[in-house]
Amino acid sequence: MYILRGRDYSRRLLRGGSGRRPPKRAMAIRRDPASKRYWSLVNKETDPPAYRNTPSLVSSADLRSWRVESILLRHEDPKNHAFQYVDWLLEGDDIIAVSRTAWDGSHRAHDANYLTFHRVADFRRRTLQSPLLPSALPRS
DSSP, rough: EEOOOOOTTTTOEEEEEEOOOOSSSOOOOOEEEETTEEEEEEOOOOOTTOOSSSSSEEHHHHHOOOEEEHHHHHHHOTOOOEEEEEEEETTTTTEEEEEEOOOOOOSSSTSOEEEEEEEEEEEOOOTTTOOOOOOOOOOO
16 A cells, blocks of 8 residues: 655655555555545455456545445456546535446447446445446347
C-alpha cells in the first residue's frame, strides 16, 4: 500500500516508511465521514483468478489493512471484458462510479469500448452475499 504524504514536497511515495515505485493499478480511495472508514473500488484479481473483470468494494480503518466488503460486478470472460480505472464519489448513502469498460465487441479487455456509470446503493450495508449490481450492458 502506498501513501503519499501531504507535506512531502519531494512527492516520494512511501510503502511502510520506505520509498518504492507506485503500483501499476489506478484507484481512488476516499474517507467516508459517516463510517470513519476509507473506501475504494478495486478489481479482485485472485481467488478465483480474474483480470480487471471483478470490481469489488473494499474498506479500511487505517489505510493498511483492507477488507473486501462486496463483489460489485463480474463477467466470466476476463480476456475481452473488463472494468478499469474506476473513479467514484460518495452521494449520501450511495457511491456513484464511472468505469472505462471493455464489453462485447471489445478487441481485448484493455481496449474499452464503453464508458459506464454505476450506482452502489446503500454501500455501507453491502456484504459478500449481496447481489451483483444491475447492468444495462448487453449480455452475449
